[in-house]
Each structure stands twice: as C-alpha cells, then as structure tokens.
Amino acid sequence: MYPTSFDYFAPSTIEESLDLLTRYGDDAKLLAGGQSLIPTMKLRLAQPRYLIDLGQVRDLPGGIRRDGDHLVIGPLTLHADVAVSEIVRQTLPGLAEAAAVIGDVQVRNRGTIGGSAAHADPGADFPVILTALNASFLVASRGGIRTISVDQFFVDFFTTALAHDEVLTEIHVPLPPDGASTAYAKLGNPASGYVVVSAGVLVARGASGECVSARVAVGGVQATPFRAVAVEESLRGQPLTPEIIAAAAARATEGADTYADLYASEDYKRQVAAVYVRRALEAAVGVNGERP
Amino acid sequence: MESTALSLGKSVPIQVTVNGGRHEASVEARLLLVQFLRENLSLTGTHVGCDTSQCGACTVHLNGRAVKSCTVFAVQANGAEITTIEGLAQGRALHPMQQAFHEKHGLQCGFCTPGMIMTATYLLQTNPSPTDKEIRHALEGNLCRCTGYVNIVEAIRWAAARGQGDHVPH
Numbered sequence: 308m309y310p311t312s313f314d315y316f317a318p319s320t321i322e323e324s325l326d327l328l329t330r331y332g333d334d335a336k337l338l339a340g341g342q343s344l345i346p347t348m349k350l351r352l353a354q355p356r357y358l359i360d361l362g363q364v365r366d367l368p369g370g371i372r373r374d375g376d377h378l379v380i381g382p383l384t385l386h387a388d389v390a391v392s393e394i395v396r397q398t399l400p401g402l403a404e405a406a407a408v409i410g411d412v413q414v415r416n417r418g419t420i421g422g423s424a425a426h427a428d429p430g431a432d433f434p435v436i437l438t439a440l441n442a443s444f445l446v447a448s449r450g451g452i453r454t455i456s457v458d459q460f461f462v463d464f465f466t467t468a469l470a471h472d473e474v475l476t477e478i479h480v481p482l483p484p485d486g487a488s489t490a491y492a493k494l495g496n497p498a499s500g501y502v503v504v505s506a507g508v509l510v511a512r513g514a515s516g517e518c519v520s521a522r523v524a525v526g527g528v529q530a531t532p533f534r535a536v537a538v539e540e541s542l543r544g545q546p547l548t549p550e551i552i553a554a555a556a557a558r559a560t561e562g563a564d565t566y567a568d569l570y571a572s573e574d575y576k577r578q579v580a581a582v583y584v585r586r587a588l589e590a591a592v593g594v595n596g597e598r599p
Numbered sequence: 600m601e602s603t604a605l606s607l608g609k610s611v612p613i614q615v616t617v618n619g620g621r622h623e624a625s626v627e628a629r630l631l632l633v634q635f636l637r638e639n640l641s642l643t644g645t646h647v648g649c650d651t652s653q654c655g656a657c658t659v660h661l662n663g664r665a666v667k668s669c670t671v672f673a674v675q676a677n678g679a680e681i682t683t684i685e686g687l688a689q690g691r692a693l694h695p696m697q698q699a700f701h702e703k704h705g706l707q708c709g710f711c712t713p714g715m716i717m718t719a720t721y722l723l724q725t726n727p728s729p730t731d732k733e734i735r736h737a738l739e740g741n742l743c744r745c746t747g748y749v750n751i752v753e754a755i756r757w758a759a760a761r762g763q764g765d766h767v768p769h
Contacts, residue, residue, distance in 0.1 A: 309630075312627070312628075313628060315674055317674070345631075349631075350651075358628065411741075412718060412721070416664040
C-alpha cells in the first residue's frame with residue numbers, strides 16, 4: 308500500500324520547520340516517528356500534500372532531563388526510551404508504565420511521545436497519563452513560544468490546541484511532591500493494543516498517609532482524556548483505605564461525555580473505568596501490592 | 600538533507616548501510632523501507648504480511664532497534680544502518696537464533712519467521728535471559744498463524760540458554 312504522493316522536506320532546524328509550516332499551512336503534516344501517521348497515509352485517510360520530517364531537526368532532540376521542579380521531555384523521545392528512563396521510573400513510574408504498554412516493541416522503538424500527544428488519538432496512552440500528571444506543552448511558532456496546559460491541549464478526537472503553524476518543542480511534567488505517587492492501569496484491545504479504558508493517577512499524601520490531593524485521568528471513555536474530578540474530590544482529605552478508594556473509583560466517569568465504539572458500549576466502559584481507576588489508585592498507594 | 604522542495608514523484612537521494620554494505624539510491628519519498636529493501640536491493644527475506652503495522656513480518660533492525668519496515672519511509676532511513684534477516688547467517692552457518700528455530704521447529708509455513716527472528720535477536724540484546732512471559736510480551740508485535748507460538752517461545756528460550764542469540768554481525 309502506498310500513500311498518495313507528497314513533497315518531502317527534512318528541515319534541520321525548528322525555524323526551518325516553522326517556515327515550511329507557515330508556507331504550506333493546513334496542507335502540510337509534521338512527521339515524527341510516523342507510527343500513527345504512516346498507517347493513516349497508507350490507508351489514504353490522510354493525504355498531506357507536504358510532509359515535513361522532524362527526524363533531522365538538530366534543535367529538537369529526544370531525551371529527558373530534570374530542570375528544577377519538573378522533567379523536560381523532548382517531543383521526539385521514543386516510547387521505548389521513556390519506558391526505561393531511570394529518572395522517569397524513579398520520579399514518575401506511572402509515565403514509564405504507560406510508555407511500556409503502548410503498541411508493541413517495534414512501535415515503541417519508533418513512536419514518539421510528542422507525536423502521540425499531537426496526534427491525540429482517543430485510544431492512546433500518553434495523553435491519559437500526561438493529563439493525570441498535569442503536564443504542559445511548550446509550543447513554537449513564528450510569533451514566539453507559548454505554553455499550553457494539558458487540560459487545554461486535548462480538544463477533541465484527533466484534535467489538539469496546536470495551530471497549523473506551530474511545532475511542539477518540549478513537554479514539561481511537574482515532579483510530584485514528596486510522598487506523592489503515580490500509576491497507570493490499562494485495559495488494551497487484545498488485537499490492536501489501543502486503549503479500551505485506561506486510568507492514570509497522581510496521589511499526594513500527607514504525614515499520616517491521608518490523601519492531600521489527587522489527579523485522576525480516564526482514557527477511552529470520551530473524545531479527550533477525562534479528568535475524573537468526582538474521584539479526586541472523594542479522595543481529598545481521606546485516609547486511603549481500600550474501601551474509600553473503591554468508593555471514589557466508582558465515580559470514575561461521573562460527568563464524562565462517554566462514547567461507544569466498535570469494541571465497547573458506553574455502559575461497559577463506565578463499569579470497566581471504575582475498575583481500572585481503582586487498580587491504578589491501589590497501585591499508586593500500595594494497596595494490594597502489585598503494580599498493574 | 601537540505602530542506603529543498605522536491606516536486607511530486609521526484610526522487611530523493613538516500614544513503615543507507617544494509618547488512619554492512621553501503622547503498623546509494625534515489626527513491627520516491629512515499630517509498631516504504633520494506634519496499635526499498637525488497638524491490639531496490641532484492642532482499643526479499645523481509646516479508647510484507649499485513650502491511651498495516653500489525654503482523655511484524657517486515658521487522659528489521661534500524662540503527663540497532665527492531666522496527667516495522669512497512670511503517671518507515673525509506674527517506675527516513677537516510678544515513679541509517681539496517682540489518683535484515685539476510686544479514687544474520689555467516690555464509691552457510693546459520694545464526695544461533697536461526698539454528699534455534701530449526702532445532703525447536705519454531706515455524707510451520709515460515710512466512711512470519713524472518714520477522715520473528717529479528718524481534719527475537721533484538722529481545723536478547725535488551726534482555727539476555729528472558730522469562731517465558733517476557734518472551735511472549737516481546738512477541739506482541741509479531742503474528743504467527745500456524746504455530747500457536749509454543750515452539751517459537753521454546754526456540755528463543757533455547758537460543759537464550761546457549762548464548763549468542765543476540766549477536767548481530769552487522
């Protein structure tokens with residue numbers, strides 16, 4: 308299967324990429340790892356006239372570093388590298404867990420965290436955990452640089468707040484405070500590996516182990532990662548007993564604009580979301596031992 | 600590569616090293632790496648199975664990592680080093696992982712085998728003594744419709760136990 312023909316560019320700087328985007332606008336697509344875009348082009352669901360390959364852009368490196376109170380993740384960082392990154396595993400294990408269950412080995416060796424975020428597939432893993440972790444996105448255009456918070460970034464199915472002339476240049480993930488923990492739990496489609504339902508959580512705990520605050524994101528239930536505010540509110544100030552966790556998790560899809568797909572009805576997703584939010588919370592706070 | 604506009608269908612120059620040999624070619628930008636290997640270089644050991652990024656029959660090593668060559672444009676491999684199934688055997692001597700698939704009957708029709716072996720060698724490079732669970736997890740991106748995987752897992756376990764299953768000559 309061949310995509311339709313396109314003009315190919317391999318710019319070597321962010322600035323050149325921005326020039327090309329400004330020139331070609333909506334007719335251009337950015338290519339990162341290509342693990343979503345290339346299959347979509349082969350099926351001719353996407354037929355970009357201009358393809359701008361970010362693979363040679365020198366000032367857009369992959370890689371993860373700590374900068375004060377947050378991690379800076381290069382958008383071209385491979386899923387496989389996020390999954391095994393020491394600093395990620397130590398500080399944000401939920402992010403490493405999400406990276407490790409994306410697609411398969413070969414996809415994780417090509418796919419990038421920035422590509423996954425910018426593609427905004429409702430069945431993707433990174434958008435869910437990045438929502439739970441309160442990430443933000445540094446975005447460059449000819450006009451300068453702006454920051455988009457994760458709660459503003461995902462707009463709809465396959466739609467983000469990125470404008471057609473912008474390039475995602477950095478992902479910032481706040482390091483959780485002492486005593487906070489993270490986890491990701493996923494029910495994947497057995498054939499495709501895409502999310503049927505998943506949950507990412509960040510739980511901050513006080514001196515006596517009570518929940519000070521929580522961020523809970525649910526994937527697969529609506530067009531964008533769903534912030535389960537009802538769960539967060541149910542946990543705040545409470546001791547993290549199995550009963551309280553289960554009662555909070557039962558509210559996983561309260562307020563969600565759920566949708567059914569080929570694999571699962573809305574009711575099924577609501578039921579399963581409660582289970583996976585509970586499992587992610589249990590894994591984060593160490594109830595019932597094993598991480599997902 | 601310079602950021603010059605190339606008109607539709609016009610060739611893009613690339614240079615790749617495949618199984619230790621350097622190749623220069625001009626390819627259409629939409630040419631997939633798997634087609635470049637099979638049609639331009641006549642390396643037909645890399646198979647096209649599903650052509651939709653699922654089955655893993657087209658797995659090759661790109662700069663040392665197992666990838667699906669049906670989901671990479673040849674132009675993206677410009678400057679890269681690639682190992683295909685043809686790059687594993689040393690003359691008539693099978694690669695240890697090929698030997699393992701032979702010994703343990705890790706194939707029936709053989710269509711998925713090149714991809715299985717490329718993924719298996721990559722697995723042992725990253726994890727020299729995998730458990731059965733880890734082997735099965737690593738094979739998530741490789742489909743076999745004949746064996747039921749049991750003998751494939753056994754072959755990889757056999758190669759791991761004997762060592763050198765991870766060795767890639769190029």
